[in-house]
Amino acid sequence: WGPWPKDWPASKSPWQFVGSKQQGNVRLMQGPGDCVPCLFEGCDRRLDSDSRCLQGISVEQVVEAACSLLAGSLPD
Incomplete structure (x- = not known):
């Protein structure tokens, strides 16, 4: 179970197992x-x-990830 990317097909997992x-x-x-x-x-x-x-997971890592999402810098 986990969050699911918008418009990602349900038949294919978007996640790797580690990292x-x-x-x-x-x-x-x-x-x-x-x-x-x-x-x-x-x-x-x-x-x-x-x-x-x-x-x-450090607070800094979480804040950096949130700022990246909020800024719209979404890597492929």
Whole structure:
């Protein structure tokens, strides 16, 4: 499950499994980790446990991504 780019066909996933990526109007951010995307569903293998890969994304990275989207600079 995740955000879906506008007008992207439902039959084809726009996302790679590791790393941050932008497709159209959607930016997906992932931190580093061997289990990314969360195959453990939390670092302690519980849905209610921490996800250190997400906590490792800095405020600056999030602000930069948001500013990029708001400025309309959408890479292919």
